[in-house]
Amino acid sequence: MLIGSIDVNEFAVIDTIASALGDSATAPWIRVGIGDDAAVMRARDGFDQVASIDTLVADVHFPTNAPPELIGYRALMVSLSDLAAMAAAPRYALVALTLPEVGGATCQQWVQRLASGMAVAAQQTNTALCGGNLSRGPLAISVSVHGEVEAGQARLRSTAAAGERVYVSGPLGSAAACVRTNQLLPVTADALTAQQHAYYRPAARFDCRADILAATSAIDISDGLLQDLAHVLEASGCGAELHAYDIPLGPGAELADALAGGDDYQLLFSSARPPATGICIGKLTHQPGIRLDGKDIPADGYQHFSA
Amino acid sequence: MLIGSIDVNEFAVIDTIASALGDSATAPWIRVGIGDDAAVMRARDGFDQVASIDTLVADVHFPTNAPPELIGYRALMVSLSDLAAMAAAPRYALVALTLPEVGGATCQQWVQRLASGMAVAAQQTNTALCGGNLSRGPLAISVSVHGEVEAGQARLRSTAAAGERVYVSGPLGSAAACVRTNQLLPVTADALTAQQHAYYRPAARFDCRADILAATSAIDISDGLLQDLAHVLEASGCGAELHAYDIPLGPGAELADALAGGDDYQLLFSSARPPATGICIGKLTHQPGIRLDGKDIPADGYQHFSA
Numbered sequence: 192m193l194i195g196s197i198d199v200n201e202f203a204v205i206d207t208i209a210s211a212l213g214d215s216a217t218a219p220w221i222r223v224g225i226g227d228d229a230a231v232m233r234a235r236d237g238f239d240q241v242a243s244i245d246t247l248v249a250d251v252h253f254p255t256n257a258p259p260e261l262i263g264y265r266a267l268m269v270s271l272s273d274l275a276a277m278a279a280a281p282r283y284a285l286v287a288l289t290l291p292e293v294g295g296a297t298c299q300q301w302v303q304r305l306a307s308g309m310a311v312a313a314q315q316t317n318t319a320l321c322g323g324n325l326s327r328g329p330l331a332i333s334v335s336v337h338g339e340v341e342a343g344q345a346r347l348r349s350t351a352a353a354g355e356r357v358y359v360s361g362p363l364g365s366a367a368a369c370v371r372t373n374q375l376l377p378v379t380a381d382a383l384t385a386q387q388h389a390y391y392r393p394a395a396r397f398d399c400r401a402d403i404l405a406a407t408s409a410i411d412i413s414d415g416l417l418q419d420l421a422h423v424l425e426a427s428g429c430g431a432e433l434h435a436y437d438i439p440l441g442p443g444a445e446l447a448d449a450l451a452g453g454d455d456y457q458l459l460f461s462s463a464r465p466p467a468t469g470i471c472i473g474k475l476t477h478q479p480g481i482r483l484d485g486k487d488i489p490a491d492g493y494q495h496f497s498a
Numbered sequence: 499m500l501i502g503s504i505d506v507n508e509f510a511v512i513d514t515i516a517s518a519l520g521d522s523a524t525a526p527w528i529r530v531g532i533g534d535d536a537a538v539m540r541a542r543d544g545f546d547q548v549a550s551i552d553t554l555v556a557d558v559h560f561p562t563n564a565p566p567e568l569i570g571y572r573a574l575m576v577s578l579s580d581l582a583a584m585a586a587a588p589r590y591a592l593v594a595l596t597l598p599e600v601g602g603a604t605c606q607q608w609v610q611r612l613a614s615g616m617a618v619a620a621q622q623t624n625t626a627l628c629g630g631n632l633s634r635g636p637l638a639i640s641v642s643v644h645g646e647v648e649a650g651q652a653r654l655r656s657t658a659a660a661g662e663r664v665y666v667s668g669p670l671g672s673a674a675a676c677v678r679t680n681q682l683l684p685v686t687a688d689a690l691t692a693q694q695h696a697y698y699r700p701a702a703r704f705d706c707r708a709d710i711l712a713a714t715s716a717i718d719i720s721d722g723l724l725q726d727l728a729h730v731l732e733a734s735g736c737g738a739e740l741h742a743y744d745i746p747l748g749p750g751a752e753l754a755d756a757l758a759g760g761d762d763y764q765l766l767f768s769s770a771r772p773p774a775t776g777i778c779i780g781k782l783t784h785q786p787g788i789r790l791d792g793k794d795i796p797a798d799g800y801q802h803f804s805a
Contacts, residue, residue, distance in 0.1 A: 236543060242628075244592035244642050248635030285551035287640045321549075328555030328638055333594045335551050335642035 238339040241279035245270040249330035258380040259301050261391040262332070263308030269413070270334035271316055271395035272456040276411035278346040278403040279338035281316050281395075286323040287333040305332075316395055344404055351408035351427035351461040353477040358406075358469030360396045360458040363416060364444025365389030367452020372443065385442035393456040402466035409460040415451040417481060419459055421490030424479065432482045433473035450488075545646040548586035552577040556637035565687040566608050568698040569639070570615030576720070577641035578623055578702035579763040583718035585653040585710040586645035588623050588702075593630040594640040612639075623702055651711055656733035658715035658768040660784040664738055665713075665776030667703045667765040670723060671751025672696030674759020679750065692749035700763040709773035716767040722758040724788060726766055728797030731786065739789045740780035757795075 247266045249255040267284060274281050286309065292298065313320050318336070369375060369386035378387050396403075396411075403409045408427060412419045416438070424430055438449050460466075461475055481488050554573045556562040574591060581588050593616065599605065620627050625643070676682060676693035685694050703710075703718075710716045715734060719726045723745070731737055745756050767773075768782055788795050 240547075242590070242592055242642075242644070243631075244594045244629060244640065245631050246594040246596050246633040246635070246638075246640055248596055248633055251633065251635050283549070285549055285642055287551045287553040287642075289553050289555060289638060322551060324550075324552050326553040326555055326558065328553070328558050329636040331553075331596060331635060331638060333551065333553055333640035333642075335549075335592055335594075335640075337549070337644075 237342050239279075239342050239345055241274055241277050241338045241340055241345060242335065243270065243273040244333060244335040245273070246331055246333040254375050254378075255330060256376055257378055257391070258308075259304035260308035260311075260380050261378065263305035263310075264312045265308075265391055265393060266332045266334055267309045267312040267318070267320075267336075268316075268393050268395050269456060270336045271312070271318060271397075272393070272411040272413065272458075274336055274338040275395045275397050275400070275403070276346070276409050276458055277338075277340060278344055278400060278406075278409065279340040280400065281318040281336065281338040281397065283319040283321045283337050284313070285335040285337075286320060287326065287335075288323065289326045289328040289331045289333075291328070291330055316397055341404075346403050346406055346409035346460070347426075348408055348410050348423045349426035351423050351429060351475055353429045353475050355407055355461040355463050355475045356465075356471050357420070357431055357433070357473045357475060358402075358460050358462060358466055358471055359412070359416070359439065360399045360402075360460075360469055361455070362439040362441035362444070363412070363455055363457055364446075364448030364450075364452050365441030366393065366454030366456075367448035368441070368443040368445065370452075370454070371448060389441055390454055393454065395456065396458050399458060399466075399468050402462070402468050403458060403460055405464070405466065406460035406462045409458055412455065412457050412459050413453045415453045416459065417450050417488065417490045419453065420481060423459065423461070424475075424481070427475075428479075430476040430479040430481065431473055432476055433484075435484050437470070437472045439470050439472075450483075544649050546586075546649050546652055548581055548584050548645045548647055548652060549642065550577065550580040551640060551642040552580070553638055553640040561682050562637060563683055564685055564698070565615075566611035567615035567618075567687050568685065570612040570617075571619045572615075572698055572700060573639045573641055574616045574619040574625070574627075574643075575623075575700050575702050576763060577643045578619070578625060578704075579700070579718040579720065579765075581643055581645040582702045582704050582707070582710070583653070583716050583765055584645075584647060585651060585707060585713075585716065586647040587707065588625040588643065588645040588704065590626040590628045590644050591620070592642040592644075593627060594633065594642075595630065596633045596635040596638045596640075598635070598637055623704055648711075653710050653713055653716035653767070654733075655715055655717050655730045658730050658734035658736060658782055659770075660736045660782050662714055662768045662770050662782045663772075663778050664727070664740070664780045664782060665709075665767050665769060665773055665778055666719070666723070666746065667706045667709075667767075667776055668762070669746040669748035669751070669756075670719070670762050670764055671753075671755030671757075671759050672748030673700065673761030673763075674755035675748070675750040675752065677759075677761070678755060696748055697761055700761065702763065703765050706765060706773075706775050709769070709775050710765060710767055712771070712773065713767035713769045716765055719762065719764050719766050720760045722760045723766065724757050724795065724797045726760065727788060730766065730768070731782075731788070734782075735786075737783040737786040737788065738780055739783055739792075742791050744777070744779045746777050746779075757790075 253262050366389040369390040410419050560569050673696040676697040717726050
């Protein structure tokens with residue numbers, strides 16, 4: 192199954208972990224720990240370090256039989272997206288690859304193609320892939336990403352305020368449309384449909400960094416627009432009014448794809464002044480919850496676990 | 499299977515990855531990239547950052563049915579051991595946890611116990627567990643660890659030289675004896691045998707940091723004494739003469755456990771002068787290869803993949 196259905200237990204488990212960790216989850220030099228897109232550590236010379244980790248599991252987060260170049264490209268970009276959402280510039284990534292078996296030309300070729308796909312994403316984002324690990328086990332890719340941002344400038348989820356406008360960094364829903372219309376497979380790396388391109392070639396939006404630095408809050412849309420907006424609203428203590436007409440739809444996308452699909456990895460941010468690149472989709476309100484064209488709408492979207 | 503047999507393909511795959519990555523694996527500010535225990539990045543104020551990632555897969559690297567406190571403790575310590583081997587002081591870790599399902603009190607309790615075990619290891623090593631990720635998939639734990647060391651002082655594998663002595667940081671083989679004598683299960687967290695303690699409660703040897711800083715090379719023994727020594731010898735272009743009598747055996751360990759077992763996570767280092775805490779097990783030679791009591795011995799040991 193490639194898209195899970197909703198289950199609030201994921202967040203309950205994260206809360207449980209945070210509680211169990213207690214003081215182990217923090218330190219005087221950690222500016223932001225558990226609870227945002229990435230952790231932020233104070234660095235030496237006017238910069239904070241920003242770090243995040245993700246795991247992509249075969250046939251949960253990507254089709255096993257997709258071209259490994261695409262799997263590798265997507266794995267790194269999806270992980271880097273968390274840094275873009277913090278307004279960080281990427282520096283390096285570590286990759287832990289778990290493979291069922293190693294041996295023979297087929298495996299070597301697969302791994303080589305995976306790495307070459309990662310290398311393309313790394314070059315496009317100026318990220319050094321400087322370490323990693325190889326283990327035997329079910330096919331999965333864990334990526335730890337690390338960047339930096341001018342001290343104190345990391346954009347959080349918790350700093351939005353009523354009255355500000357809400358923006359997205361680009362069109363939404365094409366990646367979800369790729370899944371909905373069964374285009375995940377077959378796929379050819381050099382002949383992607385627009386929907387396949389959205390799913391397999393997401394771009395971590397470092398090109399929007401000036402706007403994110405000027406934003407009042409930011410998050411990457413990995414769980415779906417409504418779901419991720421709800422994270423911001425809950426953390427910031429406000430609500431939002433959206434207008435369906437203003438939500439930019441990618442090629443082949445329907446509104447539901449844009450509202451509930453996260454695989455495009457666009458950024459969602461709030462700002463008190465118009466950004467250079469973002470698309471305004473609504474505004475933040477004192478009234479909690481989300482209203483779409485005046486009607487309450489639940490914070491639906493992708494979560495990593497199904498009930 | 500908890501202990502794999504030998505397969506050189508792991509290193510071939512790593513070489514393949516390094517080749518495919520090309521320039522993506524490095525950057526001007528990376529002092530050490532792929533090929534040592536951890537990557538070393540130049541930091542700002544007289545310190546280098548040191549980073550490493552590991553994945554522990556259920557029933558490959560730990561028994562699924564072991565107490566989760568022990569799994570969590572071991573997962574963090576095993577990962578941190580790479581930092582200790584670089585002479586780095588730990589700063590923070592990110593954990594990506596993959597779980598088959600989330601739901602119900604049993605899962606919550608398991609994850610809580612896992613996190614509490616990690617917290618103990620974090621507190622003992624002054625490591626902040628400041629981020630992570632939760633995914634659905636086969637049970638596995640990826641840990642990204644990050645530390646720092648005085649600029650230029652990270653201890654590498656490639657800087658040993660003939661004439662120096664070889665040391666280990668403590669007794670070897672008890673963790674391998676735990677596996678050999680089928681003591682992995684059943685296990686009770688607060689009533690461990692000495693062999694179970696060696697396996698489930700390894701200590702990343704940051705207490706030896708002064709000796710590692712003064713060493714000419716260092717590595718952690720994760721694949722077995724002979725195997726990891728061979729990594730140092732190959733990287734440094736020398737050989738070694740060991741004396742069986744001098745190899746310190748932990749409780750219940752036989753010589754073969756000490757030579758081929760890596761699960762104790764002691765450090766192996768070379769030095770031109772006697773260290774405060776290490777145990778001398780032999781010396782480095784111009785003649786390549788390893789000789790034990792005068793006889794050639796192959797570099798046997800644990801590798802992550804079996805043929």
